[in-house]
Amino acid sequence: MNKLTTKNITVFYDGSKVIDDISIELRQGEIVSILGVSGVGKTTLFNVISGLVMPDSGTVELDGKNITGTTGNVSYMLQKDLLLPYKTIIDNVSLPLIIRGEKKSKAREYTAKYFEEFGLSGTEYKYPRQLSGGMRQRAALLRTYLFSNQVALLDEPFSALDNITKGNMHQWYLQVMEQIKLSTFLITHDIDEAILLSDRIYIIAGKPGKITEEIIIDEAKPRHKDFIVSENFMNYKKHIIKSLE
Ligand SMILES: Nc1ncnc2c1ncn2[C@@H]1O[C@H](COP(=O)(O)OP(=O)(O)O)[C@@H](O)[C@H]1O
Ligand SMILES: [Mg+2]
Incomplete structure (x- = not known):
């Protein structure tokens, strides 16, 4: 059974359709990317999945249960997720537990x-x-994971990092995910990132944004660093560039 499913999600803003009839699914332990140019409705889709925005039509299901329009079911790392500057890293990361009513000392111990x-x-x-920027991002990711051990939504988590730091973060991320096996939806506009990290990719395109294609990245995990310079990788990339045109 799917961990999370959206069925026929449509959203209008100010009378114009922003996303149209989006049906996607996430299975246990998968990393699935939603890849598309900016303005296509990716963040809007995450706002619907997290329950922050009520869709004009369609439903969101977690473990087969309808959760449309309800928050607190999935953890959500926003596009520019910031740590609170006046709190230490451990207190920033412990925030999800404190929100759930855990004592500060217990929360710190767990975190x-x-x-x-x-x-x-x-x-x-x-x-x-x-x-450093990379470390801050890891702290923000850890905080996201502590919000829920079910499903994580990550909205362009690596896009603010320089290329070298980003490459290191990708390798690190793949390693950590091998341990955690959390079901994750990842928004990105970075084709390489999507191919490298994903089990599957949904291409979202057009105005209103629609899912135009689903691509399975059939490469065993853990993935070797050299995957990104392999012929296989290049073939996926060529295909995706074509379908984004
Ligand atoms: N709260 C809102 N009110 C009105 N329009 C919005 C709102 N949020 C997003 N939009 C518009 O919806 C479209 C999709 O935005 P968004 O979901 O942020 O796209 P993406 O994350 O793919 O860049 C854009 O045209 C954006 O201007
Ligand atoms: Mg966005």
Whole structure:
């Protein structure tokens, strides 16, 4: 059974249709990208899945249960997700647990166990401004994962990073996902990123945005660094560039 499903989601803003009849699915442990140019409605789709926006028609289901228009079911990392500058990293990351009513000391104790896995050892009592961009992003990802162990929605999580840091983050991310196996929808406009990280890719295009294609990336995980320079990779890339035209 699917972990998460959207059925025929349509959204209008100010009388004009922004996304049209979007039906997509996410299975347990999958990383699935939603790839498209900016303005095509990707963030709108995530706002619907997270329950922040009520669609004009269509439904969202988690484990077969209708969750349309209800929040708190999935964890959502917004496009420019920022850490609170006046809180230490451990308190920033512990926020989801505190929101759920956990005591601060208990929340810190639980959260601290993940620091090593997320490459954040030693940053617990630092402030966001003392960390590199990549480290801040890892902290934001860890916080997202602690919101829910079911489904994560990541809206362009790596797009603000320079290319070299981004490449390192991709490798790190693939490793961590091997351990965590969280079902994840990832929004991106970066074709390489989508191919490298995804089990499947949905192409979203047009105005209003529609799903125009689903592509299965049939490459075993964990993926080797050299995958991105392989012929297989280039073939996926050629295909995607064509279908985005
Ligand atoms: N709250 C809103 N009110 C009106 N129009 C919006 C709102 N949010 C987004 N839009 C419009 O909907 C379209 C899709 O936006 P968005 O979902 O942010 O696209 P993407 O994330 O793919 O860049 C854009 O034309 C945008 O201007
Ligand atoms: Mg967006």
